[in-house]
Amino acid sequence: MARQRLSAVVMTHPRRLAAAEKLALSVPSGLLRVVMDPDPTGTPSVLRTALAAWSSIEDGATHQLVVQDDMVLSESFLDRVRCAIEEQPDAALALFALWDSRNGAAVRLGAMAGARWVGAVNEYFPCVAIVLPRRYAEGFVAYGRQRLGGWPDDILMHRYLSAQGVPRYVAVPNLAEHEDRGSISGNAFRGPRRSVCFVPGDRPGREGETLTGLTVLPFFKHGVAQCAVRVQGPGPQRWLHLDAEQYLRGAGLSAALLRPPGADTAGADVRGTWLTALAMGFEAARAGLPEPPAASAAYAEAVATIGTGGISNACTEEHIAHRREPLAEVARRALLAGREAAGHRTRPRRPDGPVWHGAENPLGEHLARRLADRREHHAAVIDLTALHSARPRVTVRPHGDAVPYTLGVGELYGPGCSRRTPVGRMVWDALRNRPVVAEGDPDAEVYPVHVNDLADAIGAVLRARPGSREIAVAAGKPCTAAELAQAVHDAVRPVPVRAVPDAEPGWHTPAGTLRPPGWTPATGLARGLHSFAQWLAYEGVLTESD
Known part of the structure; x- marks a missing residue:
């Protein structure tokens, strides 16, 4: 009964x-x-x-x-x-x-x-x-x-x-x-x-058969292959938001395996599907999940939606239907490749890397993980304690150097960053379906720097050891405050944009003139703002009280 x-x-x-x-x-x-x-x-x-x-x-x-x-x-x-x-x-x-x-x-x-x-x-x-x-x-x-x-x-x-x-x-x-x-x-x-x-x-x-305790979640969203990775250790449960390629490189997979077969002609949808399914197969094998039976309709359908879901934000129903089976075949091949890769290796031990100061927070966790996954294992001391000051900067002292490098940072945003910064306030309002407020002069120059690009800049300085000790970390061409507000409207949610010219947002202009040698920001503004919005909605909302 x-x-x-x-x-x-x-x-x-x-x-x-x-x-x-x-x-x-x-x-x-x-x-x-x-x-x-x-x-x-x-x-x-x-x-x-x-x-x-x-x-x-x-x-x-x-x-x-x-x-x-x-x-x-x-x-x-x-x-x-x-x-x-x-x-x-x-x-x-x-x-x-x-x-x-x-x-x-x-x-x-x-x-x-x-x-x-x-x-x-x-x-x-x-x-x-x-x-x-x-x-x-x-x-x-x-x-x-x-x-x-x-x-x-x-x-x-x-x-x-x-x-x-x-x-x-x-x-x-x-x-x-x-x-x-x-x-x-x-x-x-x-x-x-x-x-x-x-x-x-x-x-x-x-109906009583459940699966819980997952710690790595590969997914394809807005054209980007991503992984949510649970942080192991003390404190409340929290997750890192990583690119799938970054995660797989950190796990020791070769660059060749990260490229889908026929990569020279493959589109972005193929690449995103491949990386997502590769990570899924790799982690499923490492977690001991069995290979599903060939007759599993649920598994077949779940695999068939990896690619189509990843491009759904920017494609018509007709195009999605046309790409469903080709992308499903890419996913099936990548899942097998991921399982095979997991069977041939154990997760590499991460060599000792930099010593971090001021990194005991979500932003520090994202920066340290990015550097580690890129195999940046330089002996150095990296100090983030001034990153939230009126003149944001990171100091980097390679082993044996008497004088550190000072990296002046523009307007930092992305996973781990606060919603109380000027960019954070814009994204936070858009997430809650409220107008994006462009504070101050709409033509003011803004130098956005995504968290991933800051980590890459730190790595570039450690590799190149440039002669100048004053380094500027910012996009080559700034945007205006009005352009940034419109970018939030486009990337997060199409809410109204409202100007408040009398406000003082406190934009940060990076000190220094020399950019890190060989470094170019790789995160487009739209993609970066979307990643920031995701993190604020699912993780950042738990780290700061209203």
């Missing part, structure tokens, strides 16, 4: 009532009720409607299921949900994850391992189709009502569930697929938003 009782709703806006009613009718026994936005003429807010949905749990129900109106449900949707809440009665269950997300990366590894649910990771908790135990559904209503007008519901859900210590899982394969009908909440700019792994005919069973 079932011990758990499910209450279920589909949340909607009057403009999409017909779609919500159609979705409700697709579920037998009339279980799905429709809950409407309580203020449909107000500012669009998914959170406002979600709170109404969570508040509508039926008397006597132990769990509440909330589905958004633009979802397609699998054939066994209710059966799997009911089995899952019997097996995991105290857990939050996400029934969908995006194909370019970290949770999607976890689902891929779960499909490889034959798991039915995978532990959610450092990201928003997907809320388009989700089940919560009653006490957490009611708790989130109280939590969310105090935070209307700020973060979206999925980021707030992640923060709430994490703070409560709630076990969080994502379905493998997903039980729902997103059906794009335009976005009332303003997410259409993200491109098609599809499931990492939707198998409509998947049957219920083995």
Whole structure:
């Protein structure tokens, strides 16, 4: 006899009532009720409607299921949900994850391992189709009502569930697929938003089989192959945000293996797919995950969405469909290559590198990891303590030198950086769907420096040992404050840009005239701002109080 009782709703806006009613009718026994936005003429807010949905749990129900109106449900949707809440009665269950997300990366590894649910990771908790135990559904209503007008519901859900210590899982394969009908909440700019792994005919069973404890998550997003890597050691759980190529080089894979076959003619989508799948195969083998059975429909679908998810932000549906199978074949070959590489080596021991001062923070962790992964193992003392001063700088003293190099740094941004800097404030506002504020003179020159480029500049100084001790670390051509604000609008979220000419942002101009020999910034502004936004939303939000 079932011990758990499910209450279920589909949340909607009057403009999409017909779609919500159609979705409700697709579920037998009339279980799905429709809950409407309580203020449909107000500012669009998914959170406002979600709170109404969570508040509508039926008397006597132990769990509440909330589905958004633009979802397609699998054939066994209710059966799997009911089995899952019997097996995991105290857990939050996400029934969908995006194909370019970290949770999607976890689902891929779960499909490889034959798991039915995978532990959610450092990201928003997907809320388009989700089940919560009653006490957490009611708790989130109280939590969310105090935070209307700020973060979206999925980021707030992640923060709430994490703070409560709630076990969080994502379905493998997903039980729902997103059906794009335009976005009332303003997410259409993200491109098609599809499931990492939707198998409509998947049957219920083995719902207690989970995969947790993942520490490396390769994913392909916005055309960039990336890895989220959990920091091992004391302190709260935190993650580094690395390029997949950087991570694989640090793991000891050869430069030749990082290039897909036919790389001279391969496009960026092939390269990104190759690096992501190579890292996935490599880490799956190192983690002891079995090779999936050939008949696994979930694994086949999860692999087929690596490439398409990675290019979805900038491509049409037609182009994505055209590239699906060629990129899936690239992914399959890379997965095998990654497994083979893991079988032929052990992770190399990192030689002793520089001694760092002032690096006991997320920024220092990212800089040190970047230098280590690039095999920069010079004997030196690197001091970051003045990096947050009115004249930001890094001092680098190679072993045996009496006088250190002083690297004057422009406007530093990227993973590990604060949201309280001028660039950080712009990105932070855009993340919360607020206008980007261009403070001060819109024509003021700004010298952005991404965290990765600063690490590369430090490495260049250690390698070249230039004659001048005063080094400037900044892009060759500055942008204006107005151009930077527009770049945030383009790369993070298309919110309005507002000028406040009387404000004083405090832009930093790097001291020194000589650039590090052989160094050229490699991170484009759009890519760098996107990486900064990702880190602030998922990690930075936990490091600084409001």
